[in-house]
Amino acid sequence: MTAASLRLEGRCLCGDAGWTLTGDPGSVTACNCSMCVRYGALWAYDYEGERIALDGSTRTYARRGKADPALEIHFCPTCGCLLSWRGLRIEADGRRRMAVNIRLAPAEAVADLPIDHFDGADSFEDLPPDGRCVRDMWF
Template sequence: MLTGTCHCGAAHWTLEGDPGPITACNCTLCRRYGTLWAYDFVDERIRLVGPVQSYTRAGKETPSLEILFCPTCACVLAWRGLRRSDSGRTRIAVNVRLAPPEAVADLPIDHFDGLDNL
């Protein structure tokens, strides 16, 4: 199990099992937040614990996700999809930068060009 905690300790996430490759995205939000993502589906292998607030990017006619952050220290914990897939599941990704560095140091990183593909 992998765990990540916000700076103040009020909120955290857990991910059961192997996170697989993590993703570095260069979209305008991910680049500014400095996040690395591990993916799954809501209420499956990822659990969020503690208070979170959400941010949905302004200027998007139909936003596809919301950013979840700690209301106390503002650490970005995760993003959650706003639409279900055809299978009825909702995507979620946790920010592995909140995990202990030694727990994620050897995970492969995939680079996604979100700037030009989102």
């Protein structure tokens, strides 16, 4: 299977909502910001209407107390699983950034994806790689 023909799918616990990411997801991100730490998500990125598609109904949450939140979180309204986030600002190139929670994909489909660590709590910078992949953080 080529990277272009790769297709990952994730579903919520009840199966009512999900996502598809077409093509090579590359490495996925573990972030230590206050949101990601609470959700325990591992993120694979692309853009709305391009390689990422959501299906089923979702509810959204944008952080309270922020005058200009940067993103909204998409959840299944039935079982509460975190599916994705979607940027609330259009980028200079006219695209909107999105990420899907790869923890909703079958473990065998994502176990070998490398993990990038991002310091969203303090420096807002990538951290040095440590060689771990999804299987190392699955449990």
